[in-house]
Amino acid sequence: AQTVTQSQPEMSVQEAETVTLSCTYDTSENNYYLFWYKQPPSRQMILVIRQEAYKQQNATENRFSVNFQKAAKSFSLKISDSQLGDTAMYFCAFMFMNRDDKIIFGKGTRLHILP
Amino acid sequence: NAGVTQTPKFQVLKTGQSMTLQCAQDMNHEYMSWYRQDPGMGLRLIHYSVGAGITDQGEVPNGYNVSRSTTEDFPLRLLSAAPSQTSVYFCATLARGAYNEQFFGPGTRLTVL
Numbered sequence: 001a002q003t004v005t006q007s008q009p010e011m012s013v014q015e016a017e018t019v020t021l022s023c024t025y026d027t028s029e030n031n032y033y034l035f036w037y038k039q040p041p042s043r044q045m046i047l048v049i050r051q052e053a054y055k056q057q058n059a060t061e062n063r064f065s066v067n068f069q070k071a072a073k074s075f076s077l078k079i080s081d082s083q084l085g086d087t088a089m090y091f092c093a094f095m096f097m098n099r100d101d102k103i104i105f106g107k108g109t110r111l112h113i114l115p
Numbered sequence: 116n117a118g119v120t121q122t123p124k125f126q127v128l129k130t131g132q133s134m135t136l137q138c139a140q141d142m143n144h145e146y147m148s149w150y151r152q153d154p155g156m157g158l159r160l161i162h163y164s165v166g167a168g169i170t171d172q173g174e175v176p177n178g179y180n181v182s183r184s185t186t187e188d189f190p191l192r193l194l195s196a197a198p199s200q201t202s203v204y205f206c207a208t209l210a211r212g213a214y215n216e217q218f219f220g221p222g223t224r225l226t227v228l
C-alpha cells in the first residue's frame with residue numbers, strides 16, 4: 001500500500017528565513033503525482049505546488065519549490081523568504097497518474113512563521 | 116461559479132442520530148471524494164466516486180454511506196452517529212487531465228455528543 005510520511009509534526013522559523021518541510025513516500029509505481037497543500041487557520045485547503053514523477057525538473061511556484069528525489073522517494077518543500085501568511089498546516093499528498101484511485105495524504109506539518 | 120460547496124458548516128449531533136452532509140460541485144468533475152480530518156491524523160479518505168452511479172470505499176468507510184446519483188452531488192450519510200465521528204469533514208473534486216488538481220469544499224465541523 002502507498003504511504004506518505006511527514007516526519008516533522010511542527011516547525012517554527014523567523015520571518016524572511018528559508019524553511020524546508022520533509023516528505024517521503026512509498027510506492028512501487030513509476031507514474032504518479034505529488035502535491036503540497038496548505039491549510040491556513042481558515043481551514044481551506046489550498047494547492048501550493050505539484051510534481052509529475054516523470055519530470056526530472058523540480059517544480060517551482062514563486063517562493064515555493066520542491067526537491068524531488070525519485071529514487072529516494074523524497075519530496076521536500078522549500079519556502080524561501082517566509083512570510084507571516086505562510087503560517088499553516090502543510091500536507092504532502094500522492095496520487096497515481098493513470099488510475100482512478102484515491103489520493104493519499106501525509107499527517108501534516110504545522111508551520112509557524114514568527115515575526 | 117461556486118466550485119465545491121458543503122452544508123452545513125457546523126453540526127452538533129447526539130449519539131445515535133443520523134444526518135447527511137451535503138456536497139455539491141458545479142465544475143462537472145467526475146471524481147469526488149469525502150475526507151475526515153482529525154488532529155495528528157491528516158486527511159483520511161472515507162469514500163470516493165469516479166462518476167455518477169459509481170462509489171468505492173476509502174481508508175475509513177465504516178459508519179458512513181454515500182451515493183452518487185448525479186455528477187453534481189455526493190452526499191455523505193451518517194446512519195447512527197458515534198462520538199468517534201467527531202471530526203472535520205471535507206468534500207473534494209478532482210480535475211483529471213492536464214492539471215490533476217483537487218478542489219476542496221470549506222469543510223463541515225461535526226461534533227457528536
